Amino acid sequence: MNEDIYTLPNQIRVIRRHCDAGVSCCGFAIAAGSRDEEEKEQGLAHFTEHLLFKGTQKRKAFHVLNRLNAVGGELNASTGKEDTFVYGLFLKNDYERALELLTDMLFHSTFPQKEVEKERDVVLDEINSYEDSPSELIFDDFERSMFEDHPFGRNILGVPESLQTFKSQDFRAFARRCYTTDRLVFFSLSPLEDKKIDALIQKYLGQIPDSSAASVLKQRSSPLPVRAFKKQITRNTHQTHVLYGNRACSMYDEKRYALFLLNNLLGGPGMNSRLNSLLREHAGLVYTVESGLSFYTDTGLCSIYFGSDPKNTDRCLSLIDKELKRLREQPLSSAKLHFAKKQLFGQLSIAYENKESRALNMGKNLLYYNKCEPLSDFLTKIEAVDAMQLCEVASEVFNPSELSLLVYS
Structure with missing residues (x-):
């Protein structure tokens, strides 16, 4: 059984595969990570991912978290150097609930300032936990030297100096710049019938405006050669x-x-x-x-x-x-x-x-x-x-x- 792949008119790419298990998994892969931050934005990509859970135009933070948890599902996200993933695991019959929620989070998050203030302390504590774990921290220090003066050398979590400056508008600007439709992939692995999934994709993703900005990816600079240290x-x-x-x-x-x-x-x-x-x-x-x-x-x-x-x-x-x-x-x-x-x-x-x-x-x-x-x-x-x-x-x-x-x- 192979994957079906197609592209919506708004340039969102879709990949889905049918499976026989009772559990479904779907979400978004985004070609945006810490590499796409400007110097003054260190930690913004990861912080933005956190704030996707903190409220949308029609949901408060609790309602975002509770929407899948209430039916036994899981909501998760991660940020890397070059990508971000936002996805859910849930039962077959909750597919529409999950897709609607994920779409709402990705395209309608409001990044309220009061949530920024609360989550800032969470991220700072996450950084401090790394400071207490030398077996993890050493990887960040090694990459800092291996990719000196390049975004690859920055800690994905950021640094306190920049995190303390971020305001609500910074997250909205980053999302507009980097979460463009041409940088999005919607993936789905589910026992639900293909035609039902396609109908739901059209219902929730087909109406998203085309925000393609391929030139943004071309602005990425490659790291310079490194001298052994x-x-x-x-x-x-x-x-x-x-x-x-x-x-x-x-x-x-x-x-x-x-x-x-x-x-x-x-x-x-x-x-x-x-x-x-x-x-x-x-x-x-x-x-x-x-x-x-x-x-x-x-x-x-x-x-x-x-x-x-x-x-x-x-x-x-x-x-x-x-x-x-x-x-x-x-x-x-x-x-x-x-x-x-x-x-x-x-x-x-x-x-x-x-x-x-x-x-x-x-x-x-x-x-x-x-x-x-x-x-x-x-x-x-x-x-x-x-x-x-x-x-x-x-x-x-x-x-x-x-x-x-x-x-x-």
């Missing part, structure tokens, strides 16, 4: 927290398939990842070690994180360097490559069964690729990766002269 920040933590990494390819680069497989092999979620096996299971030096990827439209980031007793930090880094050297210089045997792919296939197939994750992935695929790549096609491209491609990607991303290091001590 080594930094140490004193934070008086019990553990030493370490982040080690480099820029990587963009989400449109064909090398992303090899890098995706390489990352999973190196420090993915499996307890048998090379780094976990080496640093935790074999040497007993860490509790947490992982590698991660962030793909953006014109760049990417690959990083390795671990936390250890300060006396073990240098040894951990030495072991990681040896493992990265092995990946650069020693092609995997056919058996090891086969098992690495098999593990990834299993992880992706299990994740695909999660309805919320699948619906969000549908929206993201259409938002960035203007199509929805079936899982089978993605797996076929992973299957096509050979051992030498993994070495080539490892040599590029884990080039010793280009790796940057940030240490919290």
Whole structure:
């Protein structure tokens, strides 16, 4: 069963898929995030997302929150560097209730000043909670150095100095500028009949005025090249927290398939990842070690994180360097490559069964690729990766002269 994709006259793109489960998921993927903020607007994208829940032209904040919760549904949202998601999970018979609410939130939010004042403290507290979590904060500090003087280097939550200045009109202006119809994707995964969903989409989205402003996306500037750095920040933590990494390819680069497989092999979620096996299971030096990827439209980031007793930090880094050297210089045997792919296939197939994750992935695929790549096609491209491609990607991303290091001590 494939997804149906079409575009409304107002340029809102639609992707829907029928499923047999009793739960539906629908919402909006928006091509707007912290990258689209001006210097003085740091944190505005994330703050705007919060305020979508705080009142519309016909609803107060309580009524927004209660509309789906009252029937057992869930309402959620998230903000990233380049996108924002607003969506709901609910039972089949509540589809119209959910779609009407989401449309009201996205197109008719009023951003009342009294709610701005209350939510400002919530966001500031969210920032403070990160300050109390060095294992999370280090990622923001690493990106700040990796993308210096570029919006990618800013914390999505913003900074107190800018958050304190925002007024109701700032949120309305940001929504007008960035929540334009050509930057919107409506996604739907539901057991409801397709013709009923299409009728509801036409009823609630078909009448939205065309606010296309494609030129806004063209104003995005790409980050400048970065010079490898080594930094140490004193934070008086019990553990030493370490982040080690480099820029990587963009989400449109064909090398992303090899890098995706390489990352999973190196420090993915499996307890048998090379780094976990080496640093935790074999040497007993860490509790947490992982590698991660962030793909953006014109760049990417690959990083390795671990936390250890300060006396073990240098040894951990030495072991990681040896493992990265092995990946650069020693092609995997056919058996090891086969098992690495098999593990990834299993992880992706299990994740695909999660309805919320699948619906969000549908929206993201259409938002960035203007199509929805079936899982089978993605797996076929992973299957096509050979051992030498993994070495080539490892040599590029884990080039010793280009790796940057940030240490919290």
